[in-house]
Amino acid sequence: MEDQDRYQRGWEKLKEVDGEAGERVIGSLADIAPDFARYLIEFPFGDIYCRPGLDLKSREIAVVAALTALGNAAPQLRVHINGALNVGCTRQEVVEVIMQMAVYAGFPAALNGMFAAKEVFKERDESGQN
Amino acid sequence: MEDQDRYQRGWEKLKEVDGEAGERVIGSLADIAPDFARYLIEFPFGDIYCRPGLDLKSREIAVVAALTALGNAAPQLRVHINGALNVGCTRQEVVEVIMQMAVYAGFPAALNGMFAAKEVFKERDESGQN
Amino acid sequence: MEDQDRYQRGWEKLKEVDGEAGERVIGSLADIAPDFARYLIEFPFGDIYCRPGLDLKSREIAVVAALTALGNAAPQLRVHINGALNVGCTRQEVVEVIMQMAVYAGFPAALNGMFAAKEVFKERDESGQN
Amino acid sequence: MEDQDRYQRGWEKLKEVDGEAGERVIGSLADIAPDFARYLIEFPFGDIYCRPGLDLKSREIAVVAALTALGNAAPQLRVHINGALNVGCTRQEVVEVIMQMAVYAGFPAALNGMFAAKEVFKERDESGQN
Amino acid sequence: MEDQDRYQRGWEKLKEVDGEAGERVIGSLADIAPDFARYLIEFPFGDIYCRPGLDLKSREIAVVAALTALGNAAPQLRVHINGALNVGCTRQEVVEVIMQMAVYAGFPAALNGMFAAKEVFKERDESGQN
Amino acid sequence: MEDQDRYQRGWEKLKEVDGEAGERVIGSLADIAPDFARYLIEFPFGDIYCRPGLDLKSREIAVVAALTALGNAAPQLRVHINGALNVGCTRQEVVEVIMQMAVYAGFPAALNGMFAAKEVFKERDESGQN
Numbered sequence: 001m002e003d004q005d006r007y008q009r010g011w012e013k014l015k016e017v018d019g020e021a022g023e024r025v026i027g028s029l030a031d032i033a034p035d036f037a038r039y040l041i042e043f044p045f046g047d048i049y050c051r052p053g054l055d056l057k058s059r060e061i062a063v064v065a066a067l068t069a070l071g072n073a074a075p076q077l078r079v080h081i082n083g084a085l086n087v088g089c090t091r092q093e094v095v096e097v098i099m100q101m102a103v104y105a106g107f108p109a110a111l112n113g114m115f116a117a118k119e120v121f122k123e124r125d126e127s128g129q130n
Numbered sequence: 131m132e133d134q135d136r137y138q139r140g141w142e143k144l145k146e147v148d149g150e151a152g153e154r155v156i157g158s159l160a161d162i163a164p165d166f167a168r169y170l171i172e173f174p175f176g177d178i179y180c181r182p183g184l185d186l187k188s189r190e191i192a193v194v195a196a197l198t199a200l201g202n203a204a205p206q207l208r209v210h211i212n213g214a215l216n217v218g219c220t221r222q223e224v225v226e227v228i229m230q231m232a233v234y235a236g237f238p239a240a241l242n243g244m245f246a247a248k249e250v251f252k253e254r255d256e257s258g259q260n
Numbered sequence: 261m262e263d264q265d266r267y268q269r270g271w272e273k274l275k276e277v278d279g280e281a282g283e284r285v286i287g288s289l290a291d292i293a294p295d296f297a298r299y300l301i302e303f304p305f306g307d308i309y310c311r312p313g314l315d316l317k318s319r320e321i322a323v324v325a326a327l328t329a330l331g332n333a334a335p336q337l338r339v340h341i342n343g344a345l346n347v348g349c350t351r352q353e354v355v356e357v358i359m360q361m362a363v364y365a366g367f368p369a370a371l372n373g374m375f376a377a378k379e380v381f382k383e384r385d386e387s388g389q390n
Numbered sequence: 391m392e393d394q395d396r397y398q399r400g401w402e403k404l405k406e407v408d409g410e411a412g413e414r415v416i417g418s419l420a421d422i423a424p425d426f427a428r429y430l431i432e433f434p435f436g437d438i439y440c441r442p443g444l445d446l447k448s449r450e451i452a453v454v455a456a457l458t459a460l461g462n463a464a465p466q467l468r469v470h471i472n473g474a475l476n477v478g479c480t481r482q483e484v485v486e487v488i489m490q491m492a493v494y495a496g497f498p499a500a501l502n503g504m505f506a507a508k509e510v511f512k513e514r515d516e517s518g519q520n
Numbered sequence: 521m522e523d524q525d526r527y528q529r530g531w532e533k534l535k536e537v538d539g540e541a542g543e544r545v546i547g548s549l550a551d552i553a554p555d556f557a558r559y560l561i562e563f564p565f566g567d568i569y570c571r572p573g574l575d576l577k578s579r580e581i582a583v584v585a586a587l588t589a590l591g592n593a594a595p596q597l598r599v600h601i602n603g604a605l606n607v608g609c610t611r612q613e614v615v616e617v618i619m620q621m622a623v624y625a626g627f628p629a630a631l632n633g634m635f636a637a638k639e640v641f642k643e644r645d646e647s648g649q650n
Numbered sequence: 651m652e653d654q655d656r657y658q659r660g661w662e663k664l665k666e667v668d669g670e671a672g673e674r675v676i677g678s679l680a681d682i683a684p685d686f687a688r689y690l691i692e693f694p695f696g697d698i699y700c701r702p703g704l705d706l707k708s709r710e711i712a713v714v715a716a717l718t719a720l721g722n723a724a725p726q727l728r729v730h731i732n733g734a735l736n737v738g739c740t741r742q743e744v745v746e747v748i749m750q751m752a753v754y755a756g757f758p759a760a761l762n763g764m765f766a767a768k769e770v771f772k773e774r775d776e777s778g779q780n
Contacts, residue, residue, distance in 0.1 A: 032638045036619050043693045044233040054226035062195035062227045066234045069196035071332035072591035073628035096184035097192045099296050103174040104196045105496045108333035118292045162508045166489050173303045201722035202461035203498035229686050236625045238723035248682045304493040314486035321448050322455035322487045326494045329456035331592035356444035357452045359556050363434040364456045366755045368593035378552045422768045426749050433563045462721035463758035564753040574746035578711050582747045585712035586719035586754045616704035617712045623694040624716045
């Protein structure tokens with residue numbers, strides 16, 4: 001498989017999962033690190049997200065869980081709460097994943113995840129999304 | 131609902147998810163912090179794991195993802211790789227969740243998660259488990 | 261002991277430690293995860309903070325230390341700097357706990373803790389609190 | 391104040407808090423980074439631990455809390471569980487500090503802290519210490 | 521060597537590495553923890569940064585890498601991106617260090633580092649710095 | 651550029667930086683996640699390590715710094731202390747990078763890094779390496 005395929009496939013997957021927010025991230029890297037933007041499309045989205053063996057919903061559940069637990073990447077957590085909803089998670093499922101993190105990473109991490117979800121849900125309400 | 135119910139329900143759920151490893155953790159707390167053993171049964175398992183809104187498989191995917199990403203709780207990661215398999219995840223799904231963490235927490239975290247999975251799979255092979 | 265007792269006792273303890281900031285956190289969860297608000301009252305405050313064996317001042321010293329060291333939960337750190345002062349720590353004691361973290365979690369973590377304390381002290385000056 | 395004073399004062403304080411374990415750490419640095427051993431005596435122990443404004447017991451409570459929460463420095467956690475007991479904390483207080491961390495850093499961090507405490511208590515039992 | 525020397529030497533080094541941003545940090549500590557400001561000058565800058573055996577450029581590469589990877593000290597990361605440029609790193613070198621962190625701490629950490637670099641580069645453009 | 655090139659180039663770079671330890675990691679993934687082994691060769695080594703704009707020595711300084719600071723990936727830290735020495739860092743430079751982390755991630759992280767370096771140096775002494 002040639003790199004052109006990875007890029008194209010990754011770009012489609014990035015748009016499917018992250019939507020406009022993903023495109024904005026790529027755009028914002030154009031003037032400082034365009035190669036990094038390309039890697040971000042190729043490796044996470046062209047290689048990993050396209051793999052069989054785990055459905056997209058479960059991948060996003062894993063990512064929302066990890067970013068809530070780490071607690072040091074707020075913008076990416078918001079992107080992936082949107083991503084989880086974009087690929088078929090319900091809001092309730094997102095809330096449950098975040099709540100589960102109170103047990104494994106503490107209440108502050110879960111609280112900050114919950115407030116991120118609240119913001120994302122409000123934005124989606126305003127633009128008529130699920 | 132009375133606390134006796136939470137405890138009983140949590141104890142059943144702990145055995146369902148974590149199996150004997152969970153019981154050993156509870157047992158090992160008996161002489162140093164028996165109340166903490168009780169909280170561990172009541173809150174994570176009696177309250178959180180029993181909630182509707184997210185299936186057990188997804189809860190374990192979230193936990194394996196978070197513990198792989200945090201990278202500082204190796205014994206609990208092994209317990210929950212087992213837990214994921216106990217509640218219906220395939221080995222391939224566990225491997226994919228851990229691989230996904232390379233993107234969100236770096237390759238060292240994913241590598242250490244993968245080596246933990248390898249150990250767990252070997253132990254389960256030896257005892258004839260899925 | 262019934263759950264109603266845990267909730268009531270937790271609610272009283274939450275108000276004693278975190279004051280209005282704690283009540284605001286609970287209120288902000290009402291529309292997204294009311295059960296999580298309830299757990300937050302019941303487990304941390306109804307179970308843990310009410311335990312004998314460690315005085316409230318020492319519990320808050322432990323929490324300010326941990327949140328300063330983790331460095332990924334800024335809003336909760338401010339709540340608990342207030343909490344430490346609410347339960348009898350002096351401002352100097354809070355400053356010393358944060359400074360101690362320079363040794364165990366690095367100067368950036370301690371600096372960000374110190375700036376959080378500075379904001380909290382200013383707010384308390386403005387409302388005439390200790 | 392001259393550096394000789396900082397070093398001497400730090401050395402005394404290191405022995406008071408960390409006991410023989412502290413001396414072993416210093417000794418093990420002699421062949422790889424003797425200056426780092428000197429800084430470890432001078433800054434944490436000569437400067438920070440000797441400060442007024444927070445008693446030694448509270449300093450050790452803060453350190454046990456932070457190292458339990460961070461979860462990535464197991465040897466140092468054991469040294470400071472000993473340290474807490476050396477400067478007057480009861481075993482019950484140490485257990486309570488660690489349990490409190492379940493709320494702020496998750497159950498895995500608290501469990502690993504608890505198992506560290508269990509080991510330390512056993513060693514101290516065997517050598518007849520409090 | 522007397523402490524007065526450490527302080528003076530540290531102060532010069534702080535200005536060389538961190539420039540005005542470093543002086544502002546010191547100034548902002550004056551009313552809450554002046555001793556901590558002094559330690560910050562003496563230990564990191566008077567002791568560590570002045571050591572032979574590793575050039576200043578490499579020290580700043582190490583610091584930018586670590587703060588990007590930890591992801592929980594955004595203000596200090598910006599100060600040290602400036603610091604790296606102040607002591608001779610090129611912007612490209614800073615970008616490469618941050619990109620390298622995608623491998624070791626994940627893409628979110630690297631992305632947030634990249635956006636911090638973008639801000640710093642813009643500020644330096646506006647004030648005519650390299 | 652085709653993927654075959656990335657893989658070949660990555661494999662050469664992996665051997666240059668990590669030596670036999672890198673090959674062992676790749677080998678140990680063969681039965682559990684062979685694709686992950688391939689990604690590890692392609693992305694970190696085929697894409698990132700081969701980039702111009704930052705010399706290999708500086709890349710390894712960045713990695714040793716980050717892994718010391720994170721403190722949750724001990725095996726990878728040892729691999730990259732070796733890596734730093736393999737690509738031209740002196741032992742003194744490695745020690746200085748680790749010592750620098752005491753300032754940015756705390757003394758426990760730096761101590762554990764120092765003990766890892768001590769082990770690596772001993773192994774290299776025994777096999778006659780620099």
